[in-house]
Amino acid sequence: MALSGYLRILCAASLWGLIGPVAKIALAAGMPPLEVAFWRTASGWLFFALQALFAGQYRVAGRDMPLVLAFGLFGVAGLFGTYVLAVRDGGAALASVLLYTAPAWVAVMSRFLFRESMGPAKILALIMTMTGVACVCLGPGAGAEHIGPAAVFFGLASGLSYALYYIFGKQYLGRYSTPTLFLWAMPVGALALLPSVTFHAWPFTVWLAVVTLGFCSTWLAYSIYYSGLRHLEATRAAVVATMEPVVAAVLAWIMWDERFSLLGYVGSGLILAAVLVTMRPARRMPGVETEEVAPADAV
Structure with missing residues (x-):
């Protein structure tokens, strides 16, 4: 059963x-980044909505609704939007690596919001993260986009937005199923991104790309991840899920010839190692509070 859990998390x-x-397929065809984020959100919401309605999991208490809707704005639109902007400005590999600054953001926010202590492991992880980001930004390799301030800003912003999944999840995601929350949160995210939509007659490959993001990388990935958590403890699942930036970097190299320099790869390794250091003293990664909490790579 554990092997099945590992395989499912790896698949997710x-x-x-x-x-x-x-996403770069759509970007290369000229679709604006925030429009890519919109169609990913809209198509992903369709699948979550169908799941929630068929399962009868669509009720949210009135007292919780304001924060659920706020999560749609800052967690869904914020994460999906800034991540695609980071891909546009710095490449797919860089965006995926900078997303993993989320545990560092979580450590800082938890210190102020939940009064959690900043022990040696967290401080070490923060130092490793900051050093890793510096190395990545100073070490673009052949074939990689120029790493400018915008790429770094949007990459770090995506990590900050993703960190909200932990903060929100600690309070609310344990009360409701994921389809229930996304049934209500995703339309808010879509509405926030709607002004960026051009309603252009894009080629079929572009539509295929954005629907793939909504179906495969949003709804299906969440579903497989949660089924894997039934056979594997959350911390182990989060460790396996750190394969995401590795997969992203390999695909970016194959599809778009993106490569880091040696310094860039060292920085990437430091950021991922910081994730493991953060989890070692029994700290849970963003969104793995319970079986129904958003996963450690819920981009």
């Missing part, structure tokens, strides 16, 4: 690793 991580390289 691979599906999340598709996000950057597949």
Whole structure:
């Protein structure tokens, strides 16, 4: 059963690793980044809505609704939008690596919001993360986009937005199923991204790319991840899910010839190692609070 859990988590991580390289197909055709995020959100919501309605899991208490809707704005639109902007400005590999600054953001926010202590492991992880980001930004390799301030800003912003999944999940995701929450949160995210939509007659490959993001990298990835958690403890699942940036980097190299320099790969390794250091003292990764909490790579 444990092997089945590992395989499912690995499959989910691979599906999340598709996000950057597949999004670049739409970006290369001229679709604006926030429109890519919109269609991913809208198509992903369709599948979550169908699941929630068929399962009868669509009720949210009135007292919780304001924060659920706020999560749709900052967690869904914020994460999906900034991540695609990071892909546009810095490449799929860079965006995936900078997304993994989320545990560092979580450590800082938890210190102020939940009064959690900043022990040696967290401090070490923060130092490793900051050093890793510096190395990645200073080490673009042949074939990689120029790493400018915008790429770093949007990459770090995506990590910050993703960290909200932990903060929100600690309070609310344990009360409801994921389809229930996304049934209500995703339309808010879509509405926030709607002004960016051009309603252009895009080629079939572009529509295929954005629907793939909604179906495979959003709804299917979540579903497989949660089924894997039934056979594997959350911390182990989060460790396996760190395969996402590896998958993203390999696909970005194959599809788009993106490569880091040696310094860039060292920085990437430091950021991923910081994730493991953060989890070692029994700290859970963003969104793996319970079986129904958003996963560690829910981009």
